[in-house]
Amino acid sequence: MNLMTRISAPAAALLMLAGCNSGEPAPAPGAPTVTVADALCRPTPKGRQTTGCYMTLTASGDDRLVSVESPEAKYVQIHESRMESNMMMMQQMRDGMPLAAGQATALAPGANHLMMLGVEEPLVTGDTVTLKLTFATAAPVEVTARVAQPAVGEYDHVAAQ
Template identity: 85%
Template structure:
């Protein structure tokens, strides 16, 4: 009887150690603050949109991936001018975050791209995003669906 209880306790401890897949941050690991999270509404008939926010890490880190129950895929993208054309490309190695400096994800620059949006997004809706970092604990964010403040870039593109 004692042996059975001991084996059961060991099994429970093993399961607890492997629970949700979210790892605990290492002692002294950076933390990341998120501000002004916003995703654009989806244009009629489209299932892609951009999301923007400001990230501030307490120590050097890297945004390595993003998940959302509201889209099939979320990619970290950079936009840059090439041959007088705005080009967008996935940042496969993630996006570096400098210690103590605000890093903006904004129209015309680095941003998150939601692909395969499951339901049309309208102004006033919200989008759940889980930001995963190289060393900081994951951060879950609720982004508001709205149009970002107009800029020169916004006059030439839809995301």
């Protein structure tokens, strides 16, 4: 019985390695992760170099979206939107956006969102945008966002105009 145990443990480890052949190092079992769904960036109208990006983030443990970068923009900021004297205002979340364990957190039009600044090449519907998300705890996640108008038309960049 003891001998069986000694043999089967390394065998199981080998099987796990064989199953993870994607090139990326697999996260350690139980390591915190963040999954991203429905990533979308708004097209840039002619001449505009700012636009909003939206997605849904789910962290396996309590975490925080700390920063975002993209080859398509000089900067990407994490913004919050709020109503102030009947005006939709937005400002940068300098400490990032908290993510509660297991809870889907939306970046959405008219609410918290990502804002790309310094977009040199116009973003046209059908394009894709690469966004690299960095978290306080989980490994960074690279996201491919499609460029399209969000279903909800609410605009969140009044303050930037």
